[in-house]
């Protein structure tokens with residue numbers, strides 16, 4: 001599976017960063033992490049900080065999968081409204097999921113401050129109603145969030161026009177959100193993992209896993225083998241190939257970055273993430289240089305050649321949508337790309353073991369629009385499972401979760 005097409009901004013901006021060696025010999029370690037994207041990096045960081053030995057195995061170069069394609073809007077707001085999650089899993093679970101996502105933004109902020117130079121920036125998030133008919137659902141959503149102490153405000157049409165320079169029937173403004181450079185963050189996290197004595201390998205593909213009562217044999221494509229206590233599959237959208245049947249739908253999302261725009265033209269877009277109630281939704285944020293990163297136009301394509309052929313056309317459609325909202329903004333798609341993206345039915349991720357591979361193999365499937373926030377929670381959740389501790393979200397984010405409404 002080719003995870004991205006075109007020129008993802010982060011790889012163009014940063015180029016190739018630290019190269020890690022290929023693993024060509026047998027090795028023993030405590031935990032093997034398959035996948036060196038932002039999810040594998042956050043998990044490796046969390047485990048190595050708390051004294052666990054890990055080996056991260058990446059079949060490409062680290063950060064070169066979907067993480068390079070991510071626009072990295074960091075939000076506590078799950079693609080599924082809190083109201084709808086409550087219908088499916090009960091109010092307590094819905095509130096807990098949202099609260100933990102909010103905590104994850106703060107954890108990412110502390111990590112970013114420690115790592116330095118990962119373009120982390122605190123933002124607000126504006127979730128606007130794409131059409132009049134969506135206003136009632138957004139009002140129900142904000143009422144519930146307010147009831148549970150989330151810092152949110154309702155903006156009506158005049159307030160949106162005055163503050164943000166575009167027109168929409170209403171919007172939820174959240175004070176907690178952020179943005180970052182996910183590619184640089186992945187590298188800096190993994191450099192720290194190596195400094196703590198754990199190992200990271202590029203161009204190292206895992207082909208087979210064999211579990212027994214004492215541990216797991218991890219067989220590589222080049223014939224080398226690792227023996228470990230447990231494995232975490234953080235292989236992004238390729239993780240599903242380890243399951244007997246898929247639990248999510250692979251899709252493509254498209255994005256582009258503009259030339260830098262004058263600060264006065266960006267206005268509040270300089271510190272606000274914007275997205276909408278339509279599905280698929282338009283999403284955008286600014287970068288430190290004053291560019292706009294704009295994404296959306298998701299479709300069901302995950303064949304790289306076909307996705308590649310659509311990148312320019314999708315960028316033009318997205319640019320036209322943004323110009324329709326902000327006619328004064330001159331939107332020039334400088335670098336455009338598309339990337340694989342997966343969605344679960346309920347918008348929640350999966351972290352933990354699956355019966356098909358036994359208790360020593362954990363999955364880290366941070367699927368959904370706020371995948372990076374989920375990855376942060378997943379890192380803490382998986383450390384708890386490995387240390388045989390409880391985590392409040394281990395049931396809700398497991399393969400065994402049960403919906404109340406079915």
Ligand SMILES: Cc1cc2nc3c(=O)[nH]c(=O)nc-3n(C[C@H](O)[C@H](O)[C@H](O)COP(=O)(O)OP(=O)(O)OC[C@H]3O[C@@H](n4cnc5c(N)ncnc54)[C@H](O)[C@@H]3O)c2cc1C
Pocket residue numbers: 003034035036037038039040057058059060061062063064065066067068069070071072073074075204205206207234235236237238239253254255295338339340341366367368369370371372373
């Ligand atoms: C266009 C686009 C925009 C997005 N925007 C956002 C956003 O604004 N906010 C947000 O939170 N999320 C966003 N996402 C989602 C986000 O990109 C993902 O949540 C995140 O990057 C997933 O990281 P990951 O580490 O799980 O996957 P990946 O980055 O894909 O990493 C998995 C790695 O596993 C490796 N691998 C796979 N199989 C093997 C194997 N057998 N052996 C060794 N290595 C293997 C792959 O090479 C890959 O590098 C977006 C995604 C796309 C495509």
